[in-house]
Ligand SMILES: Nc1ncnc2c1ncn2[C@@H]1O[C@H](COP(=O)(O)OP(=O)(O)O)[C@@H](O)[C@H]1O
């Protein structure tokens with residue numbers, strides 16, 4: 379074990395996909411250490427392996443080789459029950475496509491992870507309403523996802539990700555399906571939450587709007603870490619990068 | 627959950643995600659309600675097959691009621707109505723052709739249910755994957771699908787069985803007149819309706835078993851797929 383406690387540690391992770399005869403190596407040996415409470419952006423062009431890495435860190439898929447540690451626990455060692463517990467309590471997920479359960483209301487979506495965690499109904503409702511108020515949807519908790527705009531659905535998803543006070547929020551392209559200003563709102567919301575709750579946020583994105591709020595940016599290209607920039611270094615390069623935003 | 631793991635500083639795992647039965651029922655019911663039209667289609671073949679089963683059995687019950695009166699005229703009208711009655715027979719039984727038709731219709735119905743439920747599972751891949759990301763265990767997913775199918779089964783089969791009985795009586799009325807109601811052996815009719823309902827429930831559960839297993843085994847990464 380290292381001296382410093384890292385909330386997430388990725389050690390030489392590779393991931394190979396077999397598609398018939400073709401072999402595709404999506405991750406070619408990634409090592410990372412992420413400090414508790416940081417706001418991390420994983421940046422890279424489409425197809426660079428961000429989502430694949432996201433799935434590894436989130437315990438949603440297994441690396442072909444290498445190890446992922448959450449809170450210094452090797453998640454490959456966890457059985458199905460412990461893995462479910464990890465997903466339920468330690469990690470909150472935010473998806474590009476929001477992934478609300480559309481037969482449930484906003485509030486029910488937010489309370490579902492609390493139910494899984496064993497919280498009783500009244501406490502879950504109360505906390506769910508509080509979380510929805512926190513993301514600015516205090517008056518919408520009886521709405522179904524189909525009655526909400528994309529930005530509002532993503533707010534519900536953010537509230538849901540916080541349901542069990544996770545240590546980490548993993549967001550894969552959280553602004554990918556949103557327009558510019560709605561995307562900015564979600565980024566601001568995530569930043570505020572990271573400051574208020576101290577939760578570690580790891581967000582895979584190719585949205586350069588994320589750069590301003592990140593404590594650290596991990597640049598990924600072709601399944602490899604290209605460079606890691608901390609906040610201090612960033613302010614220098616951000617100006618130059620801002621101009622590239624139009625490409626996307 | 628044994629203690630063979632090596633990770634450092636982790637307390638022994640009594641950490642189990644849960645989904646209380648009441649909550650499962652609530653979710654399953656809600657899911658059916660919201661997808662009412664689809665549930666209706668899934669259940670339609672069950673309703674039809676069960677009503678056929680119930681129609682045949684209740685029809686035979688009614689015929690047996692007539693036979694039990696010992697009235698030779700009634701016996702004659704039964705034979706005219708197409709019942710295969712030998713000189714010495716005192717009961718009508720399901721004849722082989724009827725039995726074959728009933729079995730065939732029930733089999734078609736199960737295949738229909740499997741088909742409809744597989745489609746439902748495919749439509750719900752993202753939802754199931756998301757639930758797994760939120761911590762759901764395989765068996766929560768399995769339970770939700772079985773509960774939904776059970777509820778569809780009870781309602782669909784009860785409606786089908788009652789409908790079949792109504793048709794059998796309507797048929798009796800047309801052929802034999804109001805005497806149908808006097809001659810009908812009510813306990814046996816009720817038993818036939820109950821048996822048809824139970825059979826329908828069972829078929830609904832049998833039909834969902836494989837699709838539900840597919841759903842339960844699904845990997846949580848499915849929730850991530852952007853296309854669809
Ligand atoms: N399940 C999979 N099967 C086969 N190839 C995959 C699969 N998932 C991702 N890939 C491939 O891995 C590479 C990285 O994909 P991904 O991690 O989704 O990139 P990003 O999220 O950065 O756009 C891509 O070339 C993609 O086609």
Ligand SMILES: [Mg+2]
Nearest residue numbers: 428429430551
């Ligand atoms: Mg991606």
